Amino acid sequence: MSSQLAFSMTETETSTTKRRVSPLGWLAVLLGAALMGYLIYYNIAHLHEGHAGGAHHEAPPLWGIGILPFIALLGCIAILPLLPATHHWWESNLNRLGVALACGGAALVYYFFAEGPQQILPVLNHAVPAEYVPFIVLLFSLYVISGGICLKGDLAAHPSTNTAFLAFGALIASFIGTTGASMLLIRPLLQTNSERKHVVHTVVFFIFLVSNIGGCLLPIGDPPLFLGYLRGVAFFWTFHLVVEWAICCGVLLVIYFLLDTWFYRREKPRDIRRDETEKRPLRVTGGINILWLAGIVACVATISHEKEFLGTGWTPFPFLREVLMLGFVGISLLTTPKGAREDNQFNYAAILEVAALFIGIFIAMQVPIDVLRVYGPNLGLTQPWHFFWATGSLSSFLDNAPTYVVFFETAASFEETRLPETVIREPLLVGISLGAVFMGAMTYIGNGPNFMVKAIAEQSGVRMPSFFGYMFKYSIPMLVPVFVVITMIFLTGGNAAHEPSAAGGETHAAHVESTSAPATPAVHDEPAAPGH
Amino acid sequence: MVRRILVALSGTPYTPVAIRQAIELAQRHDASVTGVTIVDLPALSDVGPIPIGGSAAAHSLAEHRMQITQERVEEEIANFEKACRNASISYAVDRESGDPFDLLLELWRYHDLTIIGLRGLFEYGVVHHPDDEIIRLIAHGVRPIIAVSHEHRPINRVLIACNGSPESAMAMKRFAQTRLWPDVTVKIACFGFEDDEALPLLTNAATYLRAHGYEPEAESLPSYPKEGLLKHCREWRADLVVLGASSRGRIMRLVMGETALEALIHADVPLFLSQ
Numbered sequence: 001m002s003s004q005l006a007f008s009m010t011e012t013e014t015s016t017t018k019r020r021v022s023p024l025g026w027l028a029v030l031l032g033a034a035l036m037g038y039l040i041y042y043n044i045a046h047l048h049e050g051h052a053g054g055a056h057h058e059a060p061p062l063w064g065i066g067i068l069p070f071i072a073l074l075g076c077i078a079i080l081p082l083l084p085a086t087h088h089w090w091e092s093n094l095n096r097l098g099v100a101l102a103c104g105g106a107a108l109v110y111y112f113f114a115e116g117p118q119q120i121l122p123v124l125n126h127a128v129p130a131e132y133v134p135f136i137v138l139l140f141s142l143y144v145i146s147g148g149i150c151l152k153g154d155l156a157a158h159p160s161t162n163t164a165f166l167a168f169g170a171l172i173a174s175f176i177g178t179t180g181a182s183m184l185l186i187r188p189l190l191q192t193n194s195e196r197k198h199v200v201h202t203v204v205f206f207i208f209l210v211s212n213i214g215g216c217l218l219p220i221g222d223p224p225l226f227l228g229y230l231r232g233v234a235f236f237w238t239f240h241l242v243v244e245w246a247i248c249c250g251v252l253l254v255i256y257f258l259l260d261t262w263f264y265r266r267e268k269p270r271d272i273r274r275d276e277t278e279k280r281p282l283r284v285t286g287g288i289n290i291l292w293l294a295g296i297v298a299c300v301a302t303i304s305h306e307k308e309f310l311g312t313g314w315t316p317f318p319f320l321r322e323v324l325m326l327g328f329v330g331i332s333l334l335t336t337p338k339g340a341r342e343d344n345q346f347n348y349a350a351i352l353e354v355a356a357l358f359i360g361i362f363i364a365m366q367v368p369i370d371v372l373r374v375y376g377p378n379l380g381l382t383q384p385w386h387f388f389w390a391t392g393s394l395s396s397f398l399d400n401a402p403t404y405v406v407f408f409e410t411a412a413s414f415e416e417t418r419l420p421e422t423v424i425r426e427p428l429l430v431g432i433s434l435g436a437v438f439m440g441a442m443t444y445i446g447n448g449p450n451f452m453v454k455a456i457a458e459q460s461g462v463r464m465p466s467f468f469g470y471m472f473k474y475s476i477p478m479l480v481p482v483f484v485v486i487t488m489i490f491l492t493g494g495n496a497a498h499e500p501s502a503a504g505g506e507t508h509a510a511h512v513e514s515t516s517a518p519a520t521p522a523v524h525d526e527p528a529a530p531g532h
Numbered sequence: 533m534v535r536r537i538l539v540a541l542s543g544t545p546y547t548p549v550a551i552r553q554a555i556e557l558a559q560r561h562d563a564s565v566t567g568v569t570i571v572d573l574p575a576l577s578d579v580g581p582i583p584i585g586g587s588a589a590a591h592s593l594a595e596h597r598m599q600i601t602q603e604r605v606e607e608e609i610a611n612f613e614k615a616c617r618n619a620s621i622s623y624a625v626d627r628e629s630g631d632p633f634d635l636l637l638e639l640w641r642y643h644d645l646t647i648i649g650l651r652g653l654f655e656y657g658v659v660h661h662p663d664d665e666i667i668r669l670i671a672h673g674v675r676p677i678i679a680v681s682h683e684h685r686p687i688n689r690v691l692i693a694c695n696g697s698p699e700s701a702m703a704m705k706r707f708a709q710t711r712l713w714p715d716v717t718v719k720i721a722c723f724g725f726e727d728d729e730a731l732p733l734l735t736n737a738a739t740y741l742r743a744h745g746y747e748p749e750a751e752s753l754p755s756y757p758k759e760g761l762l763k764h765c766r767e768w769r770a771d772l773v774v775l776g777a778s779s780r781g782r783i784m785r786l787v788m789g790e791t792a793l794e795a796l797i798h799a800d801v802p803l804f805l806s807q
Contacts, residue, residue, distance in 0.1 A: 081582050081590070084574075091587060349588035357584050399584050445583040455579070455589040459596045466660070467580040 025094075040129045040319065042121060059374040066110040066367035073103035073360050074398060093349075093356045100360025107364040127362040131230055134322060135362075135401075136355050138226055141296050141325040146180025147346040148289040148336035153282035157193045157275050159260040162202055163253055165189050166209045170249045173214030174221035174238075176293050182211045182449040183344060188282060190460045195275035198263035200464060203457040204474045205256040211449035212441035213248050216241050216433065220300055222447070224395075224404030224436040231408060233429065235301045240426075244434055244490055251482050286340030292328045299324045350448075358401075365402055369409045376413025385491040387411060387431035392439030392483070396446045404436040431491055438483060442475045443467065534561045534710055538643035540636075541569045541608040543601075543656030546649020549680040551612055554647045555619045557712060564622035567612040568639055569605045571629040575659040576601060597658045604656040633672055640674045645710065650679045650797050666805070667793060676706045676806040678772075685802070687713045691770035692741075692748070693761055694722045696733045699776025703806035704737060707774045708744035712804075716771075718748040721764060723757040765801055774804040 060066055076099050080090040089095055104127075111119045155161050165185060173181040189206060193199045215221030217238055219229035225238055267275075302310055303321040381387055387407055394403045411428040424432075440447030444454055444467055454464045465473055539554040541547055554565045576597045582590045609625055616623035628635045632654045640646055646669075653665045666679055690713065692704050704720075720737045722730045730752035741748045753760050765773050775793055797803070 077584060078581065081587065087577070091591060347588070350585045353587055354585040443581075445581045445586070448583050448585045451583050451586040452589045455586075455593040458593055463657075463660075 036128065036133075039121075039124055040133070042125050042129070059371050060111075060367060061114050062110075063114075063367060063371045066107065066114060067371060069103040069106035069110070070361075070364040070368050072106075073100060073357075073364050074402075076103070077357060077399075093352045096353060097356035097359070100357050102360075104360040104363030107367055110367060123366050124363065127366055128359065129319075131227070132359055132362040133319070134230055135223065135226060136358060137322040137325055138220065138296070138300065139223060139354060140351050141329050142177040142180055142220065142293070143351045144329045145289045145292045145296065145332045146176050146183060147344055148286040148332050148340050149180075149184055150285045150340040150343045151184055151188045151282060152191070152280070152285070152343070153188050154191045154194070154278060154280040155282065156279055157196050157264075159257055159264050161192065162189070162260055163257045165192070166202075166205055166256060167249070167253055169206065169210030170214030170253075173210055174217035175297060177220055178211050178215035178222055178447065179449045179452070180293070181214065182206070182453050185210060186453050186456050187344075187460075190457060190462065194460070195271050195278060196264075196267055197271060198266060199457075199462045201256070201259055201263065201474075203453060203462055203464060204470065205252065205259075207444075207450045207453050208252055208441045208475075208479060209249060209256075211453055212447050213245070213252070213438050216245050216437040218297070220297060222400070222437045222440070224401045225433060226300075227401055227405055228408060228429070228433065229300070231405075237429075238433065241430065241433060244430075244486055247489070248438065248482055248486060251485070252478070255478065285343070286336045288335050289332050289340075292332045292335075295328045296325055299328070350452075354448075361399075361402055365405060368406060372406060372409040373413045376410035379410060381407075381410060383492070384427040384431035385487045387428050388435040388483075388487060388491050391432045391435030392442070393435075395436045395439050396442035400436040400440050400447060404432060407432045407435075427491075434486065434491075438479075438486070441479060443471055534644045534712060535563050536643045536645075537563050537565045538636075538639055538646045539565055539567050539612075540646070540648040540654065541567045541605075541612055542649055542652060542654045543569075543604045543608055544649045544652035545682050546652065546680055547608060548611070549682060549684045550647045550649055551615050552684050553678065553680050555615055555621060557645070557647075558621045558623075559619060561712070563644075564624065565616060566624045566626055566639070566643065567609065567616075568626040568628060568635075569608055570632045570635050570654040571598075571601055571605060571627075571656075572632050572654050572659050573629050574631060575661075601656045601658050604658075608656075633669065636669060636674050637672055645676060645678065645712075646674055647678045647680065650681055650800060650803065666797065670805050676703070676710065676804060678712075679797070679803040679805060681800040681802045685771050687716055687771045687802075689717045689768065689770050690719070690772045690774060690804075691765050691768060692718060692720045692737070692774040693757065693776075694720050694733055694737050695725075695757065695776075696722075697776055699806075701737075701776070703774050703776040703804065704740070706806040707804050708741055708746065711744065714745060716746075718746045719768060719770075720748050720750045721753055721761075723753050723755055723760040723764075725752055727752060762801065770801070772802050772804055776806060 080086040080099075108120055108123065111123050165188075169181050169185045172184075176184070186203075186206060189202065190199070193202055212222075216225065219226040219233070219235060219238060221238070225233075229235060264272075299321050303316050303324065305316055305318040305320070308315055381390055387410075391400075391403055391407045394406075408424065408429075411424040411432060414425070414428075441450070444451045454470075458464050464470070534557065537554050537558055539550050541551070551567070554567075557563065558565045577594045579590045579593050579597075605627070609627070613623070613625065626639065628639075636646070648666065648669075650666065653661045653669075655661060666677065670677060690707070692707065694700050694704065718741060720734055720741070722733055725733070734750040734752060738748050738750050753764060755763070761773070764770075793803075793805075
């Protein structure tokens with residue numbers, strides 16, 4: 001996804017962080033903090049007003065204008081870094097934040113005129129404290145804590161060793177996040193293969209397996225799944241994807257092993273001799289962070305203001321989960337050996353970029369979500385495989401978190417009534433989840449870690465393919481056939497969108513188990529739903 | 533007459549051969565050599581589309597590319613200067629940064645000959661250009677060009693490909709007029725023509741070359757240029773092929789297939805190109 005965690009210090013970022021903040025800047029920070037504080041207060045104050053829900057019979061008026069800020073923001077994210085005129089300007093997180101807030105503000109102005117000033121606070125409440133805050137706190141926590149684990153070493157780069165590396169990465173990606181797993185393993189994998197000449201395929205399969213597909217088993221594995229969790233998908237529901245995960249990973253690992261064996265035989269004997277002699281055992285520094293990561297998993301899995309804590313009769317207060325996660329971050333910063341993050345070239349630039357842009361995305365995204373609730377059934381997406389390929393195609397090129405939300409809401413629009421204990425039908429959720437996670441591997445921009453892995457590999461001397469080279473030489477010929485097989489085995493069948501639904505029935509994905517967000521509020525229902 | 537030679541210090545495996553070829557010609561013609569390095573700034577900073585959160589990695593990657601390029605530029609210049617000093621020839625170094633095409637077009641105006649590798653253009657192990665960039669250079673007006681292969685070979689046998697086009701005639705004339713290697717064995721060959729069509733072409737070309745002091749062989753071969761030229765230059769053991777470059781665009785080449793020139797570039801055959 002989006003949380004590209006490139007732990008690399010650059011001059012620009014360094015100078016940015018050292019820049020003095022002007023009085024106007026401090027005023028903006030104070031106003032922002034005050035607004036955020038008020039929104040959190042508003043969220044808590046409106047916590048017990050019940051879930052918003054219900055079918056939506058009308059789209060917001062002039063919604064064609066209302067979705068423009070969302071499109072404009074995605075367009076800016078895609079285009080501004082590529083234009084020579086805006087390339088450098090866009091490097092500043094302050095400028096990114098300005099664009100994001102401008103687009104978010106434009107969406108609020110739309111709500112002001114389309115639905116009245118009373119809509120502003122509920123929209124902001126849903127976008128910021130209910131979704132943005134938990135989302136960014138989770139990413140930040142995983143980012144900082146996993147950045148404190150450093151794995152070093154140089155094994156003999158046998159095909160079996162490389163395959164084991166990839167399999168291990170695919171296994172842990174769901175537990176420490178695809179970005180954390182990528183960061184942890186890419187450098188030792190490159191070091192292990194530093195004596196070999198044919199390394200590109202190893203990095204590409206690393207992107208497939210560790211940076212993407214491996215992360216589909218838990219909501220913390222890949223951010224779109226966490227957004228699903230915030231929308232009511234049960235924490236352990238994603239374990240239902242284990243068969244798809246296992247088949248996809250298994251097939252790709254077999255292909256990789258055969259390919260790497262073929263390349264290994266084409267290495268020069270001199271390089272193989274060097275590889276066999278220049279070895280260092282793997283060594284972990286900052287291993288204590290594994291404990292803090294387990295703490296994050298436990299926080300997300302068990303703490304919610306909407307349910308009792310492990311059957312104790314005590315219901316945690318709002319934002320306790322976020323407070324605890326930030327506490328684990330603090331403990332990690334205190335307990336990690338100094339060299340671990342330095343060796344990872346850790347800095348905060350990437351997470352600041354994610355934080356700056358996503359606040360605008362979450363606000364501007366509210367209009368398209370409202371529209372999809374009404375027009376979702378008209379899009380012609382009815383089957384799980386429709387959702388798989390539609391979510392996947394967009395996730396290949398856009399950030400997969402908002403893409404997941406868009407198709408989640410489309411699937412949710414099939415429900416006649418949005419009951420608190422139902423989310424969306426399970427077959428559709430399977431398609432959306434697999435599409436968002438698996439097809440992030442299709443391009444370098446499908447998921448944040450993809451580009452980070454490419455950049456680290458290039459800096460280690462691996463000549464990575466271009467954007468289109470990656471697609472046409474690797475992802476399309478190797479992943480698409482696997483996805484077709486996944487589609488045929490798991491995603492074809494009856495018309496899932498029109499199956500009868502019953503609250504808590506088998507066809508439903510999950511039941512609200514833990515969420516800090518109210519179930520998706522209905523903005524346009526009469527009477528107006530609490531929170532909107 | 534060749535008095536100023538431009539050699540591309542392009543950071544590819546061809547560069548040492550290009551330097552050596554330039555020095556040999558400079559010694560033979562008492563010419564000076566300008567070694568040019570071009571840091572392709574647009575290509576270095578172009579790391580492709582960037583996902584959200586990827587800007588720091590992109591920036592870091594661009595910085596790394598720049599650093600590697602600068603290191604290799606210094607390495608290339610040091611090698612060039614050392615080779616020129618050892619050969620006791622007059623030389624100059626030109627460090628440029630910007631678009632390689634624009635800069636080569638500008639530098640070419642004040643040089644008689646450009647020597648460059650067959651493939652790759654100011655890459656320094658970082659930027660990747662398509663293999664046929666040299667065709668674009670010719671089309672943009674940088675000519676004549678000697679495109680060297682990755683192995684140095686003395687030029688003793690020169691094959692001139694003749695098809696009656698203005699481009700091939702221009703290439704032959706430039707070769708004859710510059711008299712880079714006056715003592716070489718020259719052969720004119722045309723491919724895929726009927727004998728009655730080939731005869732006047734070969735006769736006229738041979739007459740022109742004789743007027744410039746060469747004694748060429750001439751032969752008409754039945755095969756088509758793309759296959760025949762490559763095969764014949766191997767059989768005849770040509771050290772250099774003189775060829776007129778077509779200015780057909782990349783899309784047209786994609787549609788109409790690889791030309792003889794592209795086949796030679798891919799086969800690593802040294803070329804004298806003009807248009």
